[in-house]
Amino acid sequence: MKTFCRSTAPVALSAVLFCCVAALATDWPQWRGPARSGHAPLNAPVPSTLPREIKPVWKIAVGGGHSAPIVMGSKLVYLDVNSSREIAHVLDAATGKELWQVDYADRFEDEWGPGPRATPILDGDRLYAQSCNGELRCLSLADGKTIWQANFEKDFGVKFLGSKANEGTATRRGNNGSGVIEGNRFVVPVGSTQGASLVCFDKLTGKVLWKSGDDEAAYSSFMIGTLAGVKQVVAFTAEALLGADLETGRILWRVPLKTNAKRHTASPVIFGNRVTANSHTFGLACFEISKDSGGFKATEAWLNRDLKINLATPVLVDGHLYCQGANKDYICADAKTGQTKWTQAGFGLGKKDYASTIAIGNNLLVLTEDGNLLLLAANPDKYTELGRVQVCGNTWAFPAYAGGKLYVRDGRSLQCIDLLAKN
Numbered sequence: 001m002k003t004f005c006r007s008t009a010p011v012a013l014s015a016v017l018f019c020c021v022a023a024l025a026t027d028w029p030q031w032r033g034p035a036r037s038g039h040a041p042l043n044a045p046v047p048s049t050l051p052r053e054i055k056p057v058w059k060i061a062v063g064g065g066h067s068a069p070i071v072m073g074s075k076l077v078y079l080d081v082n083s084s085r086e087i088a089h090v091l092d093a094a095t096g097k098e099l100w101q102v103d104y105a106d107r108f109e110d111e112w113g114p115g116p117r118a119t120p121i122l123d124g125d126r127l128y129a130q131s132c133n134g135e136l137r138c139l140s141l142a143d144g145k146t147i148w149q150a151n152f153e154k155d156f157g158v159k160f161l162g163s164k165a166n167e168g169t170a171t172r173r174g175n176n177g178s179g180v181i182e183g184n185r186f187v188v189p190v191g192s193t194q195g196a197s198l199v200c201f202d203k204l205t206g207k208v209l210w211k212s213g214d215d216e217a218a219y220s221s222f223m224i225g226t227l228a229g230v231k232q233v234v235a236f237t238a239e240a241l242l243g244a245d246l247e248t249g250r251i252l253w254r255v256p257l258k259t260n261a262k263r264h265t266a267s268p269v270i271f272g273n274r275v276t277a278n279s280h281t282f283g284l285a286c287f288e289i290s291k292d293s294g295g296f297k298a299t300e301a302w303l304n305r306d307l308k309i310n311l312a313t314p315v316l317v318d319g320h321l322y323c324q325g326a327n328k329d330y331i332c333a334d335a336k337t338g339q340t341k342w343t344q345a346g347f348g349l350g351k352k353d354y355a356s357t358i359a360i361g362n363n364l365l366v367l368t369e370d371g372n373l374l375l376l377a378a379n380p381d382k383y384t385e386l387g388r389v390q391v392c393g394n395t396w397a398f399p400a401y402a403g404g405k406l407y408v409r410d411g412r413s414l415q416c417i418d419l420l421a422k423n
Contacts, residue, residue: 028400028407029072029122031178031221032267038315039359045404046361047419050375050387057405058096059415063087065115066176068398069407069414072122075099075141076400076407078414079129081107081115088120088129088139093402096416102144105131108174110163113411117176119221119398123203128186132174133160136188138206148206156192156199156211169216169238169262176219176265180233182246185209187233191217197237198222198244212249215239218264225270227289228252228296234275238262241277243289243296253296255287266313269321271335274301280310280326286338302338307331311354311396315364317378322364324348324355330366332380344383356398365419367391367399371410391417 032038063080070077076093079086085103092099107114108131118130126147127139134152139145152158158171165172170191179188186203190196190211197213215237223234224246232243232252239262242254257264259281269276275298278284284307287298307326314323316335325331328348332341347355352369363386364376371392377384395410404420 026403027072027122028402029070030181031068031119031121032313032398033358033401036180036221036223036267037269037359038313038357040361040401044360044401045420046363047365047375047404048386050373050389050419051417051421052389054389054391054417055421056415057094057418059413060091060096061412062089062409062414063115064109064113064411065117066113066396067116068119069400069409070120070122071400071402071407075122077120077122077127078409079116079120081109083107086116086131086135088127088137088144090127090141090144093405093407093416096414100144102139104129104137104139104146105133105135108132108162110173112173117174117219119178121178121181123181126203128179128181128203130175130179130188132176134158134170134175134190136179138203150199150201150206152190152192156190156196157194158190158192158196158217167238167262169218171216173219175217177217178221180222180224182224182231185246187222187244187246189217189220189222189235189237191215191238198233198235198249200233200246200249210249212244213237213242213251215242216262218262220264221267223268223270225275227270227273227275228291234268234270236264236266236268236277238264241268241275241287241298243275243298253289253298255298257282257285263310265311266309269314269316271316274335276314276321276335278307278309278314278323280308283308283326284314284321284333284338286335304333304338304340306340307333312357315357315359317359317362317364318380320378320380322357322359322376322378324353324357324366324368326353328353330355330376330383332383334380341380342383352394354396358399358401360401365399365401365406367395367408369396370394373406373408391415
């Protein structure tokens, strides 16, 4: 067992509390849903099967980008790109009619395509959007006017290099990771190696409340959890997995994790006092966060080197982790021990190795990279498929599920699919 420590004041143990922005229980206002956990709300309607063929409620053409759509109340937000700029769009979620759009940053493109990659956040009457090149905007949801803004290079010294960079951090492939809101605090993966790896803004004014850490940003989105009694930001940077005090930014614990090209993409998964992280290099690892007389420590609980999951984030259901696997398969692992329960081949051909997973009740909605939508039972004993239908083209964008409707985006279109409709 390995232990990684950073001293701090003693605190009591408590259960994890996940972040949830100000939204209704049926909304999908941010990365991977209301609690950023890949779970639909508890009261969300659970489809028992999938339509035999897809007949969208509406479908519109969109520009490039891997950023996920989000939904709050009657409004849907997505980000895309035109010939020169990244653009934020707000639509009527019921009809797909555009209410407004605003351009907010210069266009970025590499061999993985053009357009924004970080998922925006809806919170109250505001929209928070982040560009590939490090432009951060707080926009009025009513009309798109800028309330406040920040620039990673001008304000924090992070130069966006694009293809000139030697390693695969955010300065090369774009700022993919989404910040997280908790109360009035908005913590963002800025990635400055000069004491501003994590930056906490007042979400209303844009005032910098604290800066912390020296790690470059990778592509992972931040999480909020209460670990060993302290509410903290959990980050998977280009260099490490770590927890920072939400109030002060002080690094509480840090686990150095080495990955080829520093390609940390998946979000941490938090349960109890444990955190998992996965990579195409070291596999799927779990750490127990505790405290002793010297402060916090992170102890390796288990490591499954065979589950070298590259891009996808596992979803936790009843003590088991479900995810796209390392070998173009789909996997289930025991969250307590890390033991692989089963694998199922056929989830990707060629270079395709990504799938988005949403837990709805005891079922899983899985959108594969090649646009197949599957309904699976969250069954740790065996792979159980309940339905399958082609819904879109190639996609890395996580879908949104709100009110029984799935909002799916690929490189050319965005559509609304009623999963409860009868064929």
